[in-house]
Amino acid sequence: MEIKPSPPLQNLEAFLPDKEQLQSWKAENTPQLYKGEDLYLYIDGGAEIYHEYGFRQVLVQDYKSAAGKSLTLEIFEMANSECAFGIYTFKSSGKGKAVSVGQDGQLEDYYLNFWKGHFQITLTGSDSSPEIIQGLLFIAKSLDAKMKSLGARPLLIEALPKEWFPLFRQKYIKGVLGLQNSESFLSRSILGFREAVVGVNDEKRFRSLVFLYSSTDECRRRFQEAQAVLGKSAAARNLRNLGPDFFTVTDSQGRVFYVRIFEDCLGLAITNEGQEFASKILTLIRHNWAKLK
Secondary structure, three states, X not given: OOOOOOOOOOOHHHHOOOHHHOOOEEEEEEEEEEEHHHHHHHOOOOHHHHHHOXXXXXXXXXEEEOOOOEEEXXXXXXXXXXXXXXXXXXXXXXXXXXXXXXXXEEEEOOEEEXXXXXXXXXXXXXXXXXXXXXXXXXXXXXXXHHOOOOOOOOHHHHHOOOOOOOHHHEEEEOOHHHHHHHOHHHOOOOOOOOEEEEEEEOOOOEEEEEEEOOOHHHHHHHHHHHHHHHHHOOOEEEEEEEEOOEEEEEEOOOOXXXXXXXXXXXXXXXXOOOHHHHHHHHHHHHHHHHHHO
8 A cells, every 4th residue: 555655844934923913912032843753842741642633743932912911822733634623622622712713713711722724723821811812813813814725624523413512512533542531431441443523512411422443343343342341340330231232331420321333433422311312312423424424
């Protein structure tokens, strides 16, 4: 199989606002660039998750206003738009305010996150004052105007029913670290997936996950492995088969997990509302995925 070379790295400084555009804000010092493994020099103890999402490089630039307020801009270049969307969902809480900047712009307190194409952008202010918020939006919109290419969300995201899981409460997972961050109870039992998504419903206090595998056979094998691992886990209780492709298990917090296989995917519903409710959600996910393929 021919391995395609990675495209050249983007000149991230080209996205920075021009001096005359900054108005009351001023760039402090020179921008700092970290590529590949150099990310460990910038993020101590948290770089691994970025690499799992396909990190390539990040540009960091500090700004200060005439009144002495400060903010920091980070432009992350990822392997592709799916990876950019993924790290965006990892960094966003889903509880902020939607803003019209980039793709899926979200403002929370003194943080602003968005993604566009294969880039993920974070702006962090020193506080949540009106001047900082205006500065975050101003610089974000300046970057947005210079970034011409849009990206597509991962197809698997569309398997989650929008009526149950709003976009800002979804996460896209590329590996075990992302799963551990989102649902640590499963991180030792559900392995080998190509990608996964998580949807959270705050109102009814339940969540669903979908794991995609390379084939139907691989999915079934991993389903059986998960049953075996959870059956021996001290953190799991009451593992019961509900059919040849369906089982349930309870974690140490009393949360009930319903796990069902459908072709090349595992669907999970985590809810204490009972089997009928879980089956309803999993059936919706199954139908959504069948229509997308």
